[in-house]
Structure formats: structure tokens, C-alpha cells
Amino acid sequence: MKIKQFQQGLKKKKIDFAVFYNLDSMNYDKDISYFSGYKGIGILIIPKNKKPFLIVPEMEYGRAKNKIKVYKWAKKKRLFEFASYVINKNKIKKKNIGINKNVFTLNVHKAFKKNFKKIKVVDISELCEKIREIKTDEEIKKIKKACSITDKLFSQLINNLKNKKIKTEIDISNFLETEAKKYNCELAFKPIVASGKGSSIPHYEAQNIKLRKGFLVLDLGVKYQDYNSDITRTVYIGKPTKKETQMYGFLLKIQKNTIKEIKINEKCSKIYDNVKKELKNYSKNFTHGLGHGIGIKVHELPNLTENTKDRIQKNMVFTIEPGIYFENRFGIRIEDTVLMKNKAIRLTKTTKDLLTV
Amino acid sequence: MKIKQFQQGLKKKKIDFAVFYNLDSMNYDKDISYFSGYKGIGILIIPKNKKPFLIVPEMEYGRAKNKIKVYKWAKKKRLFEFASYVINKNKIKKKNIGINKNVFTLNVHKAFKKNFKKIKVVDISELCEKIREIKTDEEIKKIKKACSITDKLFSQLINNLKNKKIKTEIDISNFLETEAKKYNCELAFKPIVASGKGSSIPHYEAQNIKLRKGFLVLDLGVKYQDYNSDITRTVYIGKPTKKETQMYGFLLKIQKNTIKEIKINEKCSKIYDNVKKELKNYSKNFTHGLGHGIGIKVHELPNLTENTKDRIQKNMVFTIEPGIYFENRFGIRIEDTVLMKNKAIRLTKTTKDLLTV
Numbered sequence: 209m210k211i212k213q214f215q216q217g218l219k220k221k222k223i224d225f226a227v228f229y230n231l232d233s234m235n236y237d238k239d240i241s242y243f244s245g246y247k248g249i250g251i252l253i254i255p256k257n258k259k260p261f262l263i264v265p266e267m268e269y270g271r272a273k274n275k276i277k278v279y280k281w282a283k284k285k286r287l288f289e290f291a292s293y294v295i296n297k298n299k300i301k302k303k304n305i306g307i308n309k310n311v312f313t314l315n316v317h318k319a320f321k322k323n324f325k326k327i328k329v330v331d332i333s334e335l336c337e338k339i340r341e342i343k344t345d346e347e348i349k350k351i352k353k354a355c356s357i358t359d360k361l362f363s364q365l366i367n368n369l370k371n372k373k374i375k376t377e378i379d380i381s382n383f384l385e386t387e388a389k390k391y392n393c394e395l396a397f398k399p400i401v402a403s404g405k406g407s408s409i410p411h412y413e414a415q416n417i418k419l420r421k422g423f424l425v426l427d428l429g430v431k432y433q434d435y436n437s438d439i440t441r442t443v444y445i446g447k448p449t450k451k452e453t454q455m456y457g458f459l460l461k462i463q464k465n466t467i468k469e470i471k472i473n474e475k476c477s478k479i480y481d482n483v484k485k486e487l488k489n490y491s492k493n494f495t496h497g498l499g500h501g502i503g504i505k506v507h508e509l510p511n512l513t514e515n516t517k518d519r520i521q522k523n524m525v526f527t528i529e530p531g532i533y534f535e536n537r538f539g540i541r542i543e544d545t546v547l548m549k550n551k552a553i554r555l556t557k558t559t560k561d562l563l564t565v
Numbered sequence: 566m567k568i569k570q571f572q573q574g575l576k577k578k579k580i581d582f583a584v585f586y587n588l589d590s591m592n593y594d595k596d597i598s599y600f601s602g603y604k605g606i607g608i609l610i611i612p613k614n615k616k617p618f619l620i621v622p623e624m625e626y627g628r629a630k631n632k633i634k635v636y637k638w639a640k641k642k643r644l645f646e647f648a649s650y651v652i653n654k655n656k657i658k659k660k661n662i663g664i665n666k667n668v669f670t671l672n673v674h675k676a677f678k679k680n681f682k683k684i685k686v687v688d689i690s691e692l693c694e695k696i697r698e699i700k701t702d703e704e705i706k707k708i709k710k711a712c713s714i715t716d717k718l719f720s721q722l723i724n725n726l727k728n729k730k731i732k733t734e735i736d737i738s739n740f741l742e743t744e745a746k747k748y749n750c751e752l753a754f755k756p757i758v759a760s761g762k763g764s765s766i767p768h769y770e771a772q773n774i775k776l777r778k779g780f781l782v783l784d785l786g787v788k789y790q791d792y793n794s795d796i797t798r799t800v801y802i803g804k805p806t807k808k809e810t811q812m813y814g815f816l817l818k819i820q821k822n823t824i825k826e827i828k829i830n831e832k833c834s835k836i837y838d839n840v841k842k843e844l845k846n847y848s849k850n851f852t853h854g855l856g857h858g859i860g861i862k863v864h865e866l867p868n869l870t871e872n873t874k875d876r877i878q879k880n881m882v883f884t885i886e887p888g889i890y891f892e893n894r895f896g897i898r899i900e901d902t903v904l905m906k907n908k909a910i911r912l913t914k915t916t917k918d919l920l921t922v
């Protein structure tokens with residue numbers, strides 16, 4: 209994806225090539241996967257003016273070979289030593305080398321420098337993040353699909369809650385995970401299923417307990433062909449009091465207005481500040497960011513928080529998720545994934561009326 | 566876990582305190598979770614001679630507060646700036662500071678150093694890994710439970726394969742994920758379900774395709790109360806030829822003998838070398854390590870590979886997983902999780918006879 213644009217970024221910064229690594233077979237590097245489709249152990253090199261290539265251990269060769277050009281790492285050399293050898297062989301200049309300093313650990317950097325001497329290292333973390341901030345049509349299509357699957361999952365869940373087929377918080381989490389698979393998806397993250405006073409904890413972990421009466425925060429998303437969605441709805445188990453209904457309506461109005469009023473080129477920090485203002489006395493009960501970009505990672509740029517210089521641009525995809533929390537009592541959060549065109553368009557379309565189950 | 570032992574390690578290295586961080590709400594730091602039980606965003610400080618404490622943002626306070634002592638991060642200060650403030654307030658000496666250089670990224674290190682000046686940074690990655698190498702009774706209990714659940718899952722899977730209820734690779738993966746939940750577990754990693762020529766790729770990713778005839782490599786594990794298991798069995802779909810049966814028997818004999826002969830204090834690289842030797846002409850078809858420690862991470866110390874100084878010690882838990890792979894044709898791998906006492910004891914007890922389905 210966007211290899212050419214990335215290479216232009218390298219040229220601007222006078223970087224000869226960028227190097228990415230993944231040494232953890234239980235995980236994959238998002239940059240490598242984004243640029244090459246490969247999700248295993250190895251190294252990706254992107255020269256500023258040549259085709260990118262992978263270097264992978266023999267055991268990974270089988271699943272790497274159909275992606276881009278691949279070198280089999282000869283284990284007699286250390287990994288970066290071999291990378292240096294391949295770079296020399298390909299006559300790639302190595303004076304300024306780009307690395308993602310948000311990913312390179314101190315020890316990997318040390319091993320890297322042993323084999324790349326007399327070079328200058330340039331941080332490309334921002335370049336990597338910025339390039340994914342604006343989504344292509346193909347990316348938007350996948351995120352839209354992820355969002356529409358999430359809407360379906362949500363509707364199935366509500367039916368099961370109404371039928372009393374689901375009894376515990378963990379049941380909800382398991383139900384979502386199992387159903388997501390039927391759409392060839394997996395969950396984007398461990399869903400937050402927070403009932404009763406649990407809802408007062410934004411990152412609550414679902415427990416093996418009977419659903420408590422009161423507000424129930426449901427925060428979930430799916431990963432469809434590597435692209436994520438993110439939605440939160442707060443429903444009510446039982447019958448809400450008038451005050452609770454008002455509180456929900458108060459937050460909902462702010463969430464809806466925020467989406468309605470987002471403008472191209474607007475400062476993200478300003479959107480956050482506006483929500484803080486609208487919350488009036490409850491602004492101190494809003495304890496997290498207003499939203500985040502979403503794509504191959506659940507959390508990408510832009511950041512809709514207090515301290516950010518990000519601005520809204522066309523074809524960004526991000527969340528709007530104000531919440532209010534009252535310690536040991538309850539919490540409410542309402543979140544949509546939206547796509548920025550001339551206006552912000554909701555991609556998650558589940559109703560935001562207060563559902564009771 | 567093992568806080569005192571860790572603090573002794575700090576004292577030996579003349580480290581005043583260790584600092585751990587996690588800034589990713591989609592993930593948690595294994596060191597922080599191991600030492601404090603906390604799995605959210607924040608910082609853990611372990612002084613060499615005082616009680617450890619956490620520093621977390623307000624939104625995480627609710628789920629951190631019942632663990633160890635917690636400070637709420639006042640956002641007017643940057644995170645490490647606030648950490649420095651808390652450390653001064655607690656009159657903790659800060660001359661030599663321990664950090665895990667396998668975790669600290671270059672950019673986090675930079676932010677850290679801005680707020681901790683005139684200090685010496687000491688790498689504690691080895692200390693952190695070594696401390697988890699030898700398991701406590703409580704840890705062993707959890708891993709045993711994880712292994713016994715894995716055996717049950719495997720047996721259920723085989724029944725379903727025999728009944729022809731499961732038809733695709735992805736079906737197997739989904740079946741395992743769904744069933745694991747019934748034991749209050751999740752899968753330790755995305756299972757490897759590699760049928761036919763797919764089995765020749767050690768890290769094959771399950772596809773949405775009908776199971777191919779021939780060898781089927783099934784590599785799976787569960788996470789039970791944070792502790793992992795890991796097993797691989799290769800079964801056969803259809804009727805194996807005599808040569809295939811012999812090949813399987815050849816690898817199985819090596820796997821069994823390896824486990825039988827492991828001795829306390831033996832070099833892990835020697836165990837690996839022996840297997841290479843036993844494989845004779847097929848040694849080049851064995852393209853990965855022989856095994857790895859397992860615990861709160863699926864891959865821990867010791868490493869049973871070529872280049873390692875690790876030695877087998879009592880109460881280590883690790884895998885023994887020789888495999889042979891023939892490009893574009895087939896592969897066989899047989900893996901158990903074992904516990905080292907005077908001898909190595911198998912914790913995964915599923916039969917290793919060649920099952921046909």
C-alpha cells in the first residue's frame with residue numbers, strides 16, 4: 209500500500225532506505241504488513257528508489273514468497289548482518305537509514321548499529337503514521353464493511369439480550385467472538401462489556417458475573433481483511449429513571465452535534481475542547497480522549513485529544529466517543545466510527561436511542 | 566509474583582529501582598502484569614527496598630486500584646515527569662535505574678531521559694526473563710491445567726473430524742476458539758491448521774479451504790489464568806502410505822527419546838544438536854528451533870536452539886517440538902509441553918500415535 213508515496217517521503221527526508229523488523233512470531237509488525245502483506249518474522253527494506261524486499265528465516269519462506277521479493281536469511285550470519293550483506297549486494301546506498309523509533313527497542317537498535325556503522329539513523333515513526341492517516345478508497349471499503357458487520361453483530365446481541373439467552377458479561381464477550389467468525393472476521397479487540405457499576409470504568413474487563421441492572425456499556429469492533437471498526441453503545445438493563453434517561457440524552461446530543469459540526473481542517477484539539485465545554489459540570493467526568501483514527505490499527509492518527517496538533521482532513525476515518533463516568537456508580541459512552549468527506553459520515557449505523565433490555 | 570527475588574536481583578546490580586511502562590491500551594506489558602496483576606496503561610515502579618507502585622491515568626484508576634498502591638497521573642505533567650515527581654516525593658534514590666531494553670523503544674527512552682537526568686540506565690531484560698524461567702508451584706498448577714484443557718480440546722476436535730462435522734481449515738480454528746471459551750480460556754495464539762501441502766509451512770495460516778488429504782498439522786494452546794500451553798499433533802486425513810507412516814514414526818521416536826533423555830543442567834543447544842544428528846539426512850528439513858520455555862508468554866526462556874547458553878533446570882516448563890518439512894509437499898511436527906523435575910514430565914498427554922481421520 210502507498211509504497212510510492214512512502215518512497216517520496218523518504219526522498220524528502222534524504223533517507224536512502226527504511227528498515228522494519230519483526231522478531232516475535234506471536235505478533236506481526238503493522239508497518240511490514242501494511243507495505244508488503246507479510247505477517248511473519250523478518251525484515252522489510254524499502255529503498256527510496258528501488259523495489260522493497262523481505263528477508264525472512266527459512267521457516268517463514270513458504271508464507272512470504274508470494275508477497276514481494278524475498279531473501280532467505282542464511283543463519284550463519286546474524287539477521288542484521290545478513291541484511292547489511294543483502295543491501296551491499298543490491299548496491300543500495302546506506303548513509304541515512306530510516307527506522308520507526310516507536311517500534312525499535314533499545315536492544316534491537318544496538319544489534320542494528322553493530323551491523324550498520326557510520327550511518328545516520330532518522331526517525332520515520334511520523335511518516336509511517338501520517339501515511340495511514342488518510343485512507344484510500346480500498347481501505348474505506350474494508351472499514352465500511354467492518355462497520356456494517358459490527359452493526360449486524362450488535363443487533364443480534366440485542367435480540368439475545370431481550371430473549372434473556374445471554375446472562376453474564378463473559379457470555380456477551382463470547383457470543384460476539386463466536387458470531388464474528390461467521391462473517392469471516394475476528395474481534396478487533398477484547399470487547400468491553402461493563403454492567404452496573406462496572407460501567408463507571410472505561411476500560412472495564414468483562415467478568416464471569418450475571419449482568420447487573422442499570423447501564424451496560426458495550427464497546428466492540430471487528431477486524432475485516434485487516435481493517436477495524438469501533439463502536440460503543442450504552443443500553444439499559446431494567447427501567448431507567450427519568451434522571452438516567454436525561455443524562456443519556458444529554459450525552460447523546462453532544463455526541464450527535466459533535467459529528468454534525470466537524471469541519472475539514474478543524475483542529476482535533478478544538479473538537480475535544482468543545483465537547484469538554486458542552487459537558488459543563490460533567491466535564492470532569494469525561495476522563496479519556498474524544499476519539500482516534502482507525503485503520504489497520506484500532507488506534508491511529510488523528511488523535512482527538514487535548515494535546516494534539518492533528519487536523520481533520522478528507523478521507524480520515526476516526527471515532528467520536530464522549531463518555532461520562534461516576535465512580536462506583538455508573539458510566540455512559542456513545543461511540544461511532546465516522547468517515548470524513550465534506551462532512552463526517554457515520555459508518556456505524558446502529559441506533560443511538562437508549563435501548564432497554 | 567517473585568517481587569522479593571526481583572528486588573534481590575536489583576540490589577545485586579546496584580539498581581535503585583526498575584521502571585516499566587505500557588502506553589498501548591490494546592495491549593498490556595507482561596512484566597507489569599506479572600509483578601502487579603495490572604493490565605492497563607501506566608507505569609510500574611519497583612524500588613529495590615520499598616513496595617512497588619503503579620502510576621495510571623485517571624481513566625484506568627478503577628481497574629488498577631485493587632491491585633497494589635496506585636497513583637493517579639495528574640495530566641498537567643507528562644507521564645514520566647509525573648513519575649519523577651512521585652519518586653522524589655517518596656524519597657527513592659535515583660542514580661541507577663533499571664529498564665527492560667527489550668521493551669523500551671527509542672522514542673519512549675528519549676521521553677524518559679528528559680525527565681530522568683544524570684542517571685545511569687541499566688538493562689534488566691535478562692533479569693526479567695530469567696526470573697520467569699523457573700516456575701513456582703502455583704504457576705506449574707496453572708500450566709498443567711492449561712495443558713489438560715488443551716488435551717480435552719484436541720480430543721473433541723478429533724471426534725468432530727472423524728464425524729466429518731468439520732470441513733475447512735478455518736472451521737477447525739473457529740471450533741477451537743469457541744470451545745476454549747467453555748473452559749474459561751482463550752486460545753494462546755492463532756492455531757496453526759495446515760492441511761496437505763500447507764503442512765510444509767511451519768507458520769502456515771489457516772485458510773478458508775476444504776481440508777486437503779494427507780498430513781494435517783495442528784498446533785494449538787490455551788491461556789488459562791494468564792498461563793499458556795502449547796501442543797502440536799500431526800494427524801492424517803485419508804490413509805497414509807507405508808513411507809509416510811515410517812516418516813512419522815521416525816520423527817516420533819526422536820521426539821520421545823529427546824524427552825526421555827533430558828537431564829538437569831544439560832545445555833539446551835546440545836539437546837538441539839542431538840536432534841539434528843538423529844534426523845540424519847533430514848536434518849536440513851528441520852528448519853526451526855527445538856523448543857521454548859512457556860509461561861505467561863508463549864515464548865519464554867529457555868531457548869532450545871543452536872545459539873543459546875541456556876541450561877535445563879528443575880521446574881522449567883518448555884516445549885519439545887521437532888519437525889520436518891518438504892517444500893510444497895508436506896510437513897510433520899510433534900510437540901509437547903513438558904515440566905522438568907528429575908526427568909522431563911509430559912504435561913500434554915494427547916496420544917502421539919498417528920491418528921487418521
